[in-house]
Amino acid sequence: MLSLVYKSAWDVALEERPQPQITQENQVLVRIHATGVCGTDLGIVSGKYHAKSSIILGHESAGEVVQVGDRVTTLQVGDRVVIDPTYYCGQCNMCRTGRQNHCLHKSTTETGVSSDGTFTDYYVTEDRFLYKLADHVSYAEATLTEPLSCMLTGINQIQLLPNFRTIILGAGPIGMLYSYALASKGVSGSIVDISQDRLHIAGAIAPERWDTHNSFESALTHISPSDHQVDLIVDTTGAVGTTVLSNLAHGGYLMLVGLRDGVSSFNPKEVVDRSLKIIGSIDSLGTFATAHYMIERNLIPASKLITHTFALQDYEEAFQTLGCNISSGTLTPSSNAIKVVLQST
Numbered sequence: 560m561l562s563l564v565y566k567s568a569w570d571v572a573l574e575e576r577p578q579p580q581i582t583q584e585n586q587v588l589v590r591i592h593a594t595g596v597c598g599t600d601l602g603i604v605s606g607k608y609h610a611k612s613s614i615i616l617g618h619e620s621a622g623e624v625v626q627v628g629d630r631v632t633t634l635q636v637g638d639r640v641v642i643d644p645t646y647y648c649g650q651c652n653m654c655r656t657g658r659q660n661h662c663l664h665k666s667t668t669e670t671g672v673s674s675d676g677t678f679t680d681y682y683v684t685e686d687r688f689l690y691k692l693a694d695h696v697s698y699a700e701a702t703l704t705e706p707l708s709c710m711l712t713g714i715n716q717i718q719l720l721p722n723f724r725t726i727i728l729g730a731g732p733i734g735m736l737y738s739y740a741l742a743s744k745g746v747s748g749s750i751v752d753i754s755q756d757r758l759h760i761a762g763a764i765a766p767e768r769w770d771t772h773n774s775f776e777s778a779l780t781h782i783s784p785s786d787h788q789v790d791l792i793v794d795t796t797g798a799v800g801t802t803v804l805s806n807l808a809h810g811g812y813l814m815l816v817g818l819r820d821g822v823s824s825f826n827p828k829e830v831v832d833r834s835l836k837i838i839g840s841i842d843s844l845g846t847f848a849t850a851h852y853m854i855e856r857n858l859i860p861a862s863k864l865i866t867h868t869f870a871l872q873d874y875e876e877a878f879q880t881l882g883c884n885i886s887s888g889t890l891t892p893s894s895n896a897i898k899v900v901l902q903s904t
């Protein structure tokens with residue numbers, strides 16, 4: 560089967576790989592139909608995020624069940640499913656203390672990072688990681704389940720109130736999905752991006768009562784003209800670090816979800832004295848079923864968030880659309896795409 564394989568930074572290629580086989584009675588063989596291109600994939604390809612050499616990339620995916628192990632009772636051949644790619648063992652210290660997204664086996668089991676992913680035709684996983692799709696949900700739309708689940712995990716760490724004054728930095732897929740995750744809890748706010756093109760798309764698909772701004776200052780002035788302070792800042796860009804702490808109200812939250820290296824300093828006394836919270840969040844933890852529900856019930860405009868689809872063979876063009884030029888080895892912020900999906904037919 561044709562697979563998008565990562566070798567080293569800027570060295571990825573389509574290669575023939577053997578089809579994976581079911582080896583345990585609780586496993587299911589899925590024919591992959593669609594996989595979203597994630598910021599993590601761009602990070603891996605550009606050498607900014609570590610992945611194991613020679614693995615197949617891809618982790619936000621959906622497909623059709625083509626074979627089930629003898630002990631699988633909840634799924635049958637022909638079922639359309641979305642895949643929760645966050646494997647966890649359930650036995651290690653992290654799993655037994657409610658931190659399955661940090662399972663100690665992650666260094667060898669993380670789909671599309673440390674174990675073979677879904678930018679290919681077939682994938683084997685356990686039945687517990689599969690969720691059936693309603694007929695009206697397309698495979699492409701279903702690929703948003705995993706990233707949405709990560710956003711829901713992020714906001715579960717905040718004691719949210721509907722009247723939180725909120726700013727999201729970055730109008731990419733993560734920023735847009737955060738706006739919908741927050742809107743589902745009654746929160747409204749502003750989305751900031753420096754790209755006019757992206758703001759244009761974001762403005763058209765943002766949740767009700769959310770608006771868009773081309774600078775953080777503009778959003779602050781709009782939300783809090785008198786004191787320039789807000790209760791929650793979600794930074795999906797990884798660019799601001801703790802420089803925005805002074806714009807948090809007492810007890811406010813800074814949520815950091817942009818995977819980007821950097822050094823940021825802050826005054827610990829300010830954090831203590833003003834009860835500020837700096838929170839990081841990665842992957843999903845106990846929220847996949849809710850994300851699945853939200854997509855099935857059209858609580859997020861999945862089809863509008865997907866601005867481009869490509870065939871797997873056209874992966875270079877797909878990555879290019881997101882600003883990742885594989886042949887020249889350059890990564891620049893893209894301005895006219897939100898979510899890009901690769902489809903295998």
Ligand SMILES: [Zn+2]
Nearest residue numbers: 597599619706
């Ligand atoms: Zn992802």
Ligand SMILES: [Zn+2]
Nearest residue numbers: 648651654662
């Ligand atoms: Zn574990």
